[in-house]
Amino acid sequence: MNVKVATRRESGIINIGDLELESGKVLSDVQLAYERVGSTDLPVILVCHALTGTQYCVGSEDAPGYWANLINHGGAVDLDKFQVISFNVIGGCHGSTGPLSINPETGKAYQTTFPFVTIRDIVKAQYLALKKFDIDHLKAVIGGSLGGMQVLEWGISYPEMMDGLFPIAVTPYLNDYAIAFNNIARLAILQDPKWNNGNYAADDIPEHGLSLARMVGMITYRSSDLFNERFGRELRGPVGVAHEEIAYEIESYLDYQGKKLTKRFDANSYLYLLKAMDTHDVGRERDGMEEAAKRIEKPLYAIGYAGDLLFPTKDLEQFVELIQQTGKVASFDFVPTQFGHDGFLVEFEKWGHLIKDRLEEL
Structure with a gap:
């Protein structure tokens, strides 16, 4: 007899107060929309979404999230072993502070008065939100594309906070193409x-x-x-x-x-x-990519996809090699696929086991 496992699901808004951006500008009364799935007694995995993604990486039975086939009970990210938290990025439009939000100083929507944000700003906001949840350690940070950019920045900006990093379908900087x-x-x-x-x-x-x-x-x-x-x-x-x-x-x-x-x-x-995304460069104002690689302390497990036009696998593989040269644990796995960059959203049977195995190693 198959027993259906009840999953604890929570979604909502968390306020992190004022946020000073890389530009020096300050966003007031910043809020992040979030999804939290799984028992709060379990180790935390932070999932970072891509360009047009949302906080709903798991979702519900009626509205499955974009990684529902990866994150489930018994899945690659096993909800019997981990809880998962995901935030809508600042600058987004699914509940987090962004151009659609009301500017508390004017009472009107920001629209183009919203200040420019960087990947580092996005990660900083998530860090502050986790502190509000009284979460000071993560089992892993996982994300693809723009989410993968966030993973790399997490590893460099807060190197002691997680046990492992999973940057997927991403490169250490966005190339000119x-x-x-x-x-x-x-x-x-x-x-x-x-x-x-x-x-x-x-x-x-x-x-x-x-x-x-x-x-x-x-x-x-x-x-x-x-x-x-x-x-x-x-x-x-x-x-x-x-x-x-x-x-x-x-x-x-x-x-x-x-x-x-x-x-x-x-x-x-x-x-x-x-x-x-354009401003993404792990070596920016850090004396280059090699120095940035030295800041990563915890094991990094990268995944790239054949035919990825935007994020060439050779660039991600090169960054992994730089980390390895520092004596840290890092690996790169290549996934053959016809889906190109979108490989991180499909064909989980080809690469989900890589996530599962690495999490077990941690």
């Missing part, structure tokens, strides 16, 4: 007439610009082999349709993905988080 695509996505939003210098109404958003920005991202998240295999130049309508009409299935797919994001994500938040 990725910044170039971010710039195209940014311009798509900025040139939408409805953007209105960021001062758009909730019912009149720059939908076309945000949709196009998402399409640009989707092209880079997956490999050309996957696109070609999945769509195979399949026609959706007659050849020779008007320029604005959709003829091929790949066009329909991108159009759907673009419009889908506009229903759940804020354009200003997208812009701010793209900028945070």
